[in-house]
Amino acid sequence: MIGRDRVEDLLGTRVAGLAYRDDGKVCGVELAGARGQTRRRRVTANMVIGADGLYSSMAEWVGATPYRAGAHCAPTIYGYFEGLSLDAYHWYYVGGLAAGAAPTNDGLATVFVGGPVGSVPELHADRQAGLMRIASAVSASFGDTLRGARRVGALRAFPGVQGFYRKPFGPGWALVGDAGYFRDPNTAHGISDALRDSELLAEALLAAEAPLEVALERYQRTRDAASERLFDASDELAGGAWDEPRVEQLLRLASEGMRDGLRVVESFARRQREAAAALSGAAP
Numbered sequence: 226m227i228g229r230d231r232v233e234d235l236l237g238t239r240v241a242g243l244a245y246r247d248d249g250k251v252c253g254v255e256l257a258g259a260r261g262q263t264r265r266r267r268v269t270a271n272m273v274i275g276a277d278g279l280y281s282s283m284a285e286w287v288g289a290t291p292y293r294a295g296a297h298c299a300p301t302i303y304g305y306f307e308g309l310s311l312d313a314y315h316w317y318y319v320g321g322l323a324a325g326a327a328p329t330n331d332g333l334a335t336v337f338v339g340g341p342v343g344s345v346p347e348l349h350a351d352r353q354a355g356l357m358r359i360a361s362a363v364s365a366s367f368g369d370t371l372r373g374a375r376r377v378g379a380l381r382a383f384p385g386v387q388g389f390y391r392k393p394f395g396p397g398w399a400l401v402g403d404a405g406y407f408r409d410p411n412t413a414h415g416i417s418d419a420l421r422d423s424e425l426l427a428e429a430l431l432a433a434e435a436p437l438e439v440a441l442e443r444y445q446r447t448r449d450a451a452s453e454r455l456f457d458a459s460d461e462l463a464g465g466a467w468d469e470p471r472v473e474q475l476l477r478l479a480s481e482g483m484r485d486g487l488r489v490v491e492s493f494a495r496r497q498r499e500a501a502a503a504l505s506g507a508a509p
Contacts, residue, residue, distance in 0.1 A: 241265060243273065243286050243398075251287065251397030272430060273398045276423075281404035284391055289400060291389035295456070297464035298385030299323065299411055301339035302352045302359075308374040309334045314413075317363035318472045321465030323411050324363045333377060336360075339411060341465035342385060352380040383410070388460055390449060393426075394441040401426050406448060408456045409463040412479045414486070421490055422448050428493075451489045455482025 237258060244253035244267050253269035275283025283289075309326060311334050316325040322340040329335050338359035339345060347355025353376070361368030386407065393405035402419035425444045432440040458479035461467065467475060 240277075240282070243283075244269065246397075249396065251395070271397070274426070275398065275400045275404045276402050276419075277404055279386060279403040279407055281400065283398070284400055284404055287395055287398050289391040289393070289395070289405070291391050293390040295388035295409065295460035295463070297341065297409065297460050298387045299339040299341060299409055299463035299465070300345040300348050300385040301337055301383040301410065302345065302348065302356045302380055303335060303337035303383070304352075304356070304380040305329070305333045305377045306336050306371065306374040307333050307377055309336075309370060315367070316476075317367060318462065318467075318476070319363040321467070322359050322363050323462065324360050324367065325413075326367075327413065334374075336371065338363075339383075339385075339463075341463070344465065348382045348384065352382060356380060385409070385463070388456055390456075393445050393448065394438075399426055399430075399441065399444075406452060408452070409459045411462050412455060412459045414455070414483060417486065417490075418452060421451065421486055424493055425489070428496075447489060451486045452482070454478055454485055458482060 235256065238256050239258075240254045241257040242255040243251050244255055246252045251273050252271075253267055254273055256266045256268060258264065273283070275281050275287075277283050281289075306326075309328075311326055311328040314325065314327045317323065322338070322344065324336075324338040326334045326336045336356070338356050340359065345355055345359070347358070357368060357371060360371050386409075388408035389406070391400060391405050393400040399405075401422050403415070406418070406422065408415075408418075422444075425447055429440040429444040430437070435443070455478075458475045462472070462475055462479075
């Protein structure tokens, strides 16, 4: 919870609902303690931001239903492995199935496998067997490499959810991250999207040259334009109904979509340099 001159950390507290003015505008939240406790606390705010993920309570409370939805979703098994010695991303798309590995912190790599609904029956059973089956199906060498690596921690399962765009703002509220926009994770970069859109929303809320609603409409337009091509590519890849020529086209589309998002991110630094130059009286 952020105040004008402080940040208060309310551990063990959950948001139980929203507070509203008589005219229907959101004006804060109702906080509750641990489950079973009945005492509530109201905190008022000029703007309540829902960054509460794919299954957003905030979106449900304000009625932010999707205005655009994907047609496909891909159940996925993923986890962390050490001993893969990767220096780049490795992605595989074969026969409607997908798999990949990406280096991350502490010598580990994130490994995932997935496919269209019905193609990953091990999702809630023997996930290790499912991961190895799909990894070997898309690339025998990738499967062999995984057999020589050590898994760190449990494998996790994502059942798959169709992508969507929700209207990300209304009177007294805004959505960011997966709460407002979600696409199938087979092309990764979801955290990049969330960080980009957080900056866009912050800029909109701080914009002095435009009414708030105008600035928030710009936030929505920019978010949608920056993500549309990657959304489309991810959705069709999740469906699995592609052949090798088509998957090459989709990966090129995904790459172009990533560049759309990157251009927005690069604009942040440019505007910050211009603002700093204006304050100092120097040329940007």
